[in-house]
Amino acid sequence: MSKEKLEMRLREKSAANEKLFIPYIMAGDGGLDILEERINFLEECGASAIELGIPFSDPVADGPTIQEAGLRALGSGTTLTAVLNTLQDFREKRSVPIILMTYLNPIFVYGIEKFAIDCKKSGVDGVIIPDLPLEEENIVVDFLKENAIAFIRLAAMTSPKSRLIELAAKSEGFLYAVSVTGTTGVRAVHDKEVKAYLEMLRDNSPVPVLAGFGVSTIEQAQELGSHSDGVIVGSKIVDLLHNGDLAQIRALIQGSI
Numbered sequence: 563m564s565k566e567k568l569e570m571r572l573r574e575k576s577a578a579n580e581k582l583f584i585p586y587i588m589a590g591d592g593g594l595d596i597l598e599e600r601i602n603f604l605e606e607c608g609a610s611a612i613e614l615g616i617p618f619s620d621p622v623a624d625g626p627t628i629q630e631a632g633l634r635a636l637g638s639g640t641t642l643t644a645v646l647n648t649l650q651d652f653r654e655k656r657s658v659p660i661i662l663m664t665y666l667n668p669i670f671v672y673g674i675e676k677f678a679i680d681c682k683k684s685g686v687d688g689v690i691i692p693d694l695p696l697e698e699e700n701i702v703v704d705f706l707k708e709n710a711i712a713f714i715r716l717a718a719m720t721s722p723k724s725r726l727i728e729l730a731a732k733s734e735g736f737l738y739a740v741s742v743t744g745t746t747g748v749r750a751v752h753d754k755e756v757k758a759y760l761e762m763l764r765d766n767s768p769v770p771v772l773a774g775f776g777v778s779t780i781e782q783a784q785e786l787g788s789h790s791d792g793v794i795v796g797s798k799i800v801d802l803l804h805n806g807d808l809a810q811i812r813a814l815i816q817g818s819i
């Protein structure tokens with residue numbers, strides 16, 4: 563499990579003419595006991611990788627649905643340590659790449675180097691840290707590199723073009739193209755500039771570009787997917803899982819890839 567594995571898996575899917583689909587789930591929502599089952603289900607539906615959120619008390623970039631899932635997960639005692647241990651327990655049985663999404667604070671508390679080492683032990687392939695700015699990423703990136711874990715960067719539509727080009731050129735694993743302005747959550751319309759933004763990132767990135775934030779329907783996934791390599795869907799998946807609506811999750815993923 564590694565950055566190479568993640569990149570290879572995404573390349574294979576794209577080469578088979580599939581659009582990529584990465585569902586986001588909150589670790590510990592519903593209890594950590596069901597994490598393995600949920601990951602297996604999403605893989606079986608056709609997920610290209612899983613973005614796994616670590617619950618945090620101050621989730622500044624999360625919308626209301628993800629925040630509520632985080633509160634449920636914290637309420638059931640979910641910690642970064644517990645998530646890594648759970649992932650390690652079934653790493654041999656799993657083949658879908660895992661990307662951890664965590665804020666910087668839990669990593670600091672855990673210890674940055676230990677975090678990178680334990681991610682590798684647990685079979686984590688990539689990490690997203692939404693509150694770590696480009697200028698300060700060195701405090702984490704070197705440790706991730708030593709452990710062959712992809713550091714997945716987030717591009718914002720409000721960034722100047724020169725910064726986006728720099729970011730795209732450095733991207734590893736995949737480039738997470740935030741395709742709205744604001745926090746996560748289900749939204750109905752997408753700006754017209756999204757298309758040009760995604761295509762510019764694609765022209766400059768050595769790895770796939772996935773559009774995320776505000777995607778909740780097959781139509782949106784297909785529309786964004788026609789200007790990118792695929793989509794990331796968070797709030798909608800979290801909601802459907804919470805309601806136990808597995809048939810709709812399957813339909814959403816299969817209609818989008």
Ligand SMILES: O=P(O)(O)OC[C@@H](O)[C@@H](O)c1c[nH]c2ccccc12
Nearest residue numbers: 586623692746747775776795796797
């Ligand atoms: O929920 P949405 O609108 O589908 O967006 C994905 C998003 O939730 C997920 O990728 C995510 C959850 N928390 C984040 C914090 C920052 C960046 C991304 C995320």
